[in-house]
């Protein structure tokens with residue numbers, strides 16, 4: 001039997017699921033920076049800070065560009081002892097420039113990092129809000145590890161782009177432009193030589209940088225795979241241990257990590273060579289300029305100060321250009337990440353509220369209807385899971401669903417909860433088509449007790465209040481008492497404040513079920529969807545759970561996937577499903593008398609003397 005609350009995992013290991021997007025397509029798109037534009041709305045929220053950061057950036061660049069000409073003045077005039085007064089004030093000005101540079105740089109750093117962190121925080125929130133609103137058919141094909149990696153690794157990549165890289169790129173752009181202009185002003189002749197050399201330096205640098213980027217992409221992809229695998233393993237750790245699969249898992253994770261290490265190593269080696277190359281080429285060009293300049297100074301066509309000034313500007317210009325080529329790679333990585341995130345943000349949930357959604361009157365008298373409902377899951381080769389189901393569940397009635405595994409019982413619940421819409425036919429609530437309702441509002445009318453209870457790493461009280469977060473402690477206790485859970489909760493060291501482990505690892509199966517029932521009681525919804533567990537509860541827990549369920553089912557329209565004789569005996573009607581069709585319908589006695597599938601199932605499943 002399946003747990004309707006965790007349908008994404010039902011199709012076996014998530015490794016078989018398709019990746020969200022085609023990887024080759026992804027690589028093609030990564031080549032340009034356009035996807036970063038998608039993030040502009042996030043930036044626009046902080047306009048003032050962005051403007052301040054740009055101002056600080058210009059101030060820092062301006063101060064840096066002032067320094068070489070200050071040094072030239074000092075060399076050409078300062079060492080002349082006639083001007084000793086001048087030189088003193090000159091150094092004071094220089095200190096003021098350095099002070100301005102340091103303040104502007106600190107401001108730039110703070111603002112840019114702040115913006116980066118803020119944008120990523122907003123982006124993570126927006127992505128999470130979006131993801132939790134996506135419908136079941138999205139999760140049928142998604143890997144949770146991959147989604148997590150988008151929420152963490154991709155956003156981190158964007159943070160570094162918005163933080164460090166974007167500011168370095170802008171600073172380098174401004175600096176290379178400013179320094180080039182100053183070079184030309186200082187010495188047009190030497191500038192010509194340097195400008196002619198720029199393509200010789202840049203072309204191989206950019207080509208090489210592309211190789212670095214490709215390798216770094218590979219390192220990232222392999223790491224994402226390793227992380228997706230680890231998250232899959234951790235969420236199934238018990239089964240892993242039960243099948244003593246640890247060594248295999250460690251080997252697989254180990255080799256994924258090693259693969260990502262060697263990809264990172266290749267990237268680092270390429271980067272190291274790039275750095276050596278850049279330093280060599282830039283160094284040589286500086287030496288050549290120095291060489292030519294020195295000859296000009298000796299020939300008396302240039303002053304020593306001019307040459308120093310020019311050299312400093314050319315070092316600044318060349319350094320900025322080299323830096324630019326490096327951050328370009330990082331920016332395009334961030335563009336790749338932004339692209340991946342945008343794809344996720346662009347996925348529209350297919351189950352949405354219609355415009356002018358009708359609302360359901362809150363009342364306990366709810367009638368459910370299936371009118372010629374057929375449904376097939378979207379998965380490739382999926383056979384129809386339900387075919388031509390017509391059924392009415394009257395207000396307050398309890399209908400038990402019985403049938404062999406795969407008959408479509410959980411699918412009926414999925415459609416009622418509007419995880420999916422039927423392929424044809426309609427489901428109704430008090431006569432209104434469910435598609436006319438907001439799925440969120442619809443679900444407030446239903447309480448689901450799944451076969452496997454989702455327990456969160458929180459206190460027992462918080463776990464019960466999951467269905468009604470505003471519930472008071474008294475309400476929680478009343479619900480727990482009605483669910484026969486109060487006694488075992490009170491026996492715990494910290495009672496309702498006891499922390500339970502992730503997925504309720506510290507609780508027994510029966511205890512978790514009773515918490516789920518308490519949750520449903522607290523929700524107090526008029527429709528009850530109950531997926532009974534077959535897990536072997538001892539007789540006492542079974543009775544406790546049964547009492548709790550009886551209490552819960554009172555006066556509610558109830559659909560129950562039945563595994564207990566007690567449940568089918570109490571049901572007003574039993575519907576027998578097979579291969580997605582209704583095969584038989586009636587009370588326990590009527591169906592037994594018929595001697596059909598139900599009689600067979602009852603004999604096998606309930607393992608009880610059949611009255």
Ligand SMILES: Nc1ncnc2c1ncn2[C@@H]1O[C@H](COP(=O)(O)OP(=O)(O)OP(=O)(O)O)[C@@H](O)[C@H]1O
Pocket residue numbers: 001002003007010011140377378379382385403404405406407408409410411412
């Ligand atoms: N998310 C899904 N994607 C594709 N096919 C699915 C999905 N969920 C269920 N199915 C298929 O739909 C059919 C009906 O499944 P369903 O879970 O409703 O049966 P069930 O009667 O609840 O079975 P069980 O008692 O074993 O849980 C099965 O053939 C199943 O393989």
